[in-house]
Amino acid sequence: MRLPFVLLTLATLLSACQTQEFALRPIDGSRPVRAVATTNFVSDLVQQIGGERAQVTGLMGPGVDPHLYKASAGDVRKLTQADIVFYGGLFLEGKLVELFEKMPKAIAVTDTIPRELLIAPKGGFEGTYTYDPHVWFDVSLWAYTAEAVRDGLSRVDPAGAGYYAKRTQQYQARLRELDAWVKREIERIPPQQRVMVTAHDAFSYFGRRYGLEVRGLQGVSTVAETGTRDVQDLAAFLAERGIRAIFVESSVPRRSVEAVVAAVRSRGKELHIGGELFSDAAGDPGTPEGTYIGMVEHNVRTIVSALLGGEHP
Structure with missing residues (x-):
């Protein structure tokens, strides 16, 4: 049996590397x-630092799950033509890691990002994960990634090093303001109600930084399937705590979350889907949610509103 064209091309690329x-x-x-980036919020990061000196092409658009993403023939061409490639790392792009x-x-x-700041529980995560890759939900950690982009662009474009350094400082200042705003907003939620439940375990950094208890139906990767026992255990917890809302994610199917809502209601408790959060992908191009900062702002407003019982921040 002949390998599909894309797999054969990727095998050739691995050899060429x-x-x-x-x-x-x-x-x-x-x-x-000519810069290529993987997820759309990594693309936004590169554009924020690269400005007019960078032409950024993304591989993954809104609603795309990087854990499961497979390269296309068009992606292979983009990678070969790029001057530099930026990816999330920490096995976020599971099927592309070997190539990168x-x-x-x-x-x-x-x-x-200093490794001591990463989440790495005893025993590690499922599969190849040593650290939780969802670092962008802690804005203070995401600020470190601007330095990786600055250094990479400066290596490929030494004449622009000063330009990239200045834009990095400006962007990191914006992220410090965003980090402080997120803290203030989350503190508006009563401590007992600071429980955030989503489709997969993508928000651990968010919970640690901003003081929420975070639970996910699936693990760090979306590869694992959700079982009936997982749904029932989570429903029992939510019913006991009287949590008002559970959230769906833009890049993960919502059927498992809907099953939890039904299980909670079967216990005589009320639970609502509090809205859709951007987890492994940002929003549509040209919208505020299509940028990293806009993505974070949308998520925080959605979380605060839902956990306060519908009050708009």
């Missing part, structure tokens, strides 16, 4: 840097 074909080579600054780790011009934006 052993040569200088995928080395990071400086450009002369006469044109924008052998590609010298591919940079994991999470590499600049």
Whole structure:
């Protein structure tokens, strides 16, 4: 049986990565840097730092689950034509990791985050996960990733190093303001109601940073399936605590969340779907939610409103 074209091409790429074909080579600054990024919020990060000196192409759009993403033939062309590639790292892009780790011009934006700040419980996570990759939900951690982009762009475009450094400082200042705003908003929720339940366990960093108890039906990756026991156990917890809302995610099917709502109501308690959160992908291009900052703001407003029983922040 012949391998499908894309798999064959990726195998060829892996072999080519052993040569200088995928080395990071400086450009002369006469044109924008051709940068490729994986998730759309990584694309936004690169554009925020690269500004007019970078032409950013994304592989994954809104609603795309990076845990399950498989490269297309078009993606292969984008990667080969790029001057530099940025990806999330920490095995977020599970099926592309082997390729990226052998590609010298591919940079994991999470590499600049001190490892002692990452979530790594005893025994690790399922499969290949050593650390929880969902670092962007802690805004203070996401600020570190701007430095990885700054350094990568400066290597490929040395003439723009000062430009990238200035934009990094400006963007990190905006993120510090965002981090403080998120803290203030979450503190409006009564402590007993600070319980956040979603389709998969993507919000642990958010809970740790901003003081919420976080639960997910699935694990860190969306590869695992949700069982009936998982639904019933979670429903019992929510009914006992009197939690008002559970959330769906833009990149994860909502059927499991709906099953939890039905199980809670069968216990004579009321539970609502509090709204849709952006988890592993940002929103549509050209909308506020299509940027990292807009994505965070949307999530926080949705969470606070739902857990306060519908009051708009």
